[in-house]
Amino acid sequence: MNSRQIESWALRIIDCVKSGQPNEDFLVELKRDWIAPEAKAARRIAGHANAARGENILWLIGVDEKQGVIGVNAADLASWYPTVESFFNELAPRMIPLNIPVDRKTVVALLFETDRAPFLVKNPAYGSQGGGAVELEVPWRENTSIRTAQRSDIIRLLTPLELLPEVEILDSTLTATIEGRNSVGNHIPDELRLSLELYVVPKNSNQIVIPFHRCQVWFEIPGIPTAISDCVQLYPAKSTYGLGGMRTQAGCLTIESTLHEIIIGGPGRISLEAATRRPALPNELKNCNVRISVNLLQAGASRPVVLTTTLPYPKES
Structure with a gap:
């Protein structure tokens, strides 16, 4: 370094x-x-x-x-x-x-x-x-x-050295929804939803597999119990481009995902989504900040990559 x-x-x-x-x-x-x-x-x-x-x-x-x-x-x-x-x-x-x-x-x-x-x-x-x-x-x-x-x-x-990948937060969004139904009648839960754009750089040439069930996200709000997400997903980032009509394609050729894990073969950009039940906040906390902690534990590793960021509590939509 x-x-x-x-x-x-x-x-x-x-x-x-x-x-x-x-x-x-x-x-x-x-x-x-x-x-x-x-x-x-x-x-x-x-x-x-x-x-x-x-x-x-x-x-x-x-x-x-x-x-x-x-x-x-x-x-x-x-x-x-x-x-x-x-x-x-x-x-x-x-x-x-x-x-x-x-x-x-x-x-x-x-x-x-x-x-x-x-x-x-x-x-x-x-x-x-x-x-x-x-x-x-x-x-x-x-x-x-x-x-x-x-x-x-x-x-x-x-045991062999465990080299964790470098993970950088590029963008972050926190939204809140009120329980209801969308335009096609599907149920929308009352929840906080986190979206992160990350850039991952492996430390060696070995393939990295991150199972979704080994990922956790904590939503920390002052004065109330910490909420832990039970729904975390990772997938390759997508890019939109084109003249005379927009097209969407995979944003990285070194990363792919299934319904259960993401597979990282080299440096690239990934998206993370997590959701948890939206807490009922008293009026004095409506303008508070939410501290986000993310743990990503790859297969075969004994310790996770830890990411933290702070975002304002979102307005309900």
């Missing part, structure tokens, strides 16, 4: 923080300042890198999830990281630092390459009185906490 890609990734995360969206990307860690002591930082980096299973991870120093951009002294990295690195056993993740100016402050982005996992850290108390007999640990990140890796975690590290 080059400097421009690292900066773009970091700025997308910072924009989410500024807009009040919680960061749910398990590959990203936000820190308002340099972690001390350095042994704690080494353990946290190692746990994050081990759980990432080959994916790059990004740390943003100088960003607080609640307060936004705080900024840090970028020069402190020169003395901080060598000490952190000294607590690793034999090998630490390769780090690429990048200083990013944001709102007249400096955020330090640290990209760690994790393809050489597992990473072990030293027990700083080993050898001292009461320090115990454990010299080395394989840390593991679970949600936002760090624990010692279990046997099942080690087994996951020994």
Whole structure:
């Protein structure tokens, strides 16, 4: 990953923080300042890198999830990281630092390459009185906490690396309908309907299959229970063109779908549709925002691609 890609990734995360969206990307860690002591930082980096299973991870120093951009002294990295690195056993993740100016402050982005996992850290108390007999640990990140890796975690590290595709949201629409019937008499449910246009880039030449039953969409509205979609569909995007009459054709030659899954053979654009029962909102919430979370779990994968966006609650139609 080059400097421009690292900066773009970091700025997308910072924009989410500024807009009040919680960061749910398990590959990203936000820190308002340099972690001390350095042994704690080494353990946290190692746990994050081990759980990432080959994916790059990004740390943003100088960003607080609640307060936004705080900024840090970028020069402190020169003395901080060598000490952190000294607590690793034999090998630490390769780090690429990048200083990013944001709102007249400096955020330090640290990209760690994790393809050489597992990473072990030293027990700083080993050898001292009461320090115990454990010299080395394989840390593991679970949600936002760090624990010692279990046997099942080690087994996951020994399996082939799981490279998730890159998925970008190009366009999004949220609509609401009131229960009734359409012009031909078919029943229309009372629902929220989400439409997304996505661009998918596989990380390797392997074919990707995403079964619809492994996809979920959450509709989060402040003050009411979260609604989960039980109806998600993916299909190749279509394009309309032509002179003297419009024609529609498949928008991508590398993607096809069935009634039950989408099959991705290369980069291309796809459409996602999901629906859930429309909640009854009190008047004070009619102008609220809806936070959308999308999980796409491909066949054979143990973790999903996670997408998030925020859309205004739609007017009923």
